[in-house]
Amino acid sequence: MTAIAGKHLTLEEYLKYDDRTDSQYELVAGKLVAIQPESPKNVQISLFLLVNFLKFVPVNRLSNKVEIIVAGSRATTRIPDLVVLTDELATALEVATRSTITLDMPPPALVVEVVSPGKANEDREYRYKRSEYAARGIAEYWIVDPQMNRVTVLILVDGFYEETRFTGNTAITSTIFPELQLTAEQILNAG
DSSP, X not given: XXXXXXXXXXXXXXXXXXOSSSOOEEEETTEEEEOOOOOHHHHHHHHHHHHHHTTTSOGGGEXXXXXXXXXXXSOEEEOOSEEEOOHHHHHHHHTOSSSEEOTTSOOOSEEEEEOOSSHHHHHIIIIIHXXXXXXXXXXXXXXXXXXXXXXXXXXXXXXXXXXXXXXXXXXOOOSSOTTOOOBHHHHHXXX
């Protein structure tokens, strides 16, 4: 991710921003940050999970393009690799003009982030997004890390995430998808 030089934007300015390109941005502490294209491996992992989640929820409850406004001292948005919506949130987004989960909407049920290579990406997924998603009230947050060969599942308990790391043939445990039968190895070897 690369910060775009310039002034800090408010959330309202960001939501109206259009540079007339196909570039995708997140707003991080008021700074416009360009999102680099995902690696083919990360795309395959996200698609693999999407296909498997579709066994349990209808297509209108899944998104790989929705952005989430997270609370903070400066305006911040995130665009996760995969999001599982609650019924209430799916209904709220049906009437929205932009695929943005605003602070007045319920939080998603589950968010998946696939870690891209690099120390900055590790910090973003394991540290910053962890606290942002917990503050937003997202019940379950998955960090799929191909570099570390593990899937970390974080469950929100009393406002903080409790984490469980899964590697190899260990079955993933999910409160959102208790019937899910996937291992970390299957997810990490997707494609």
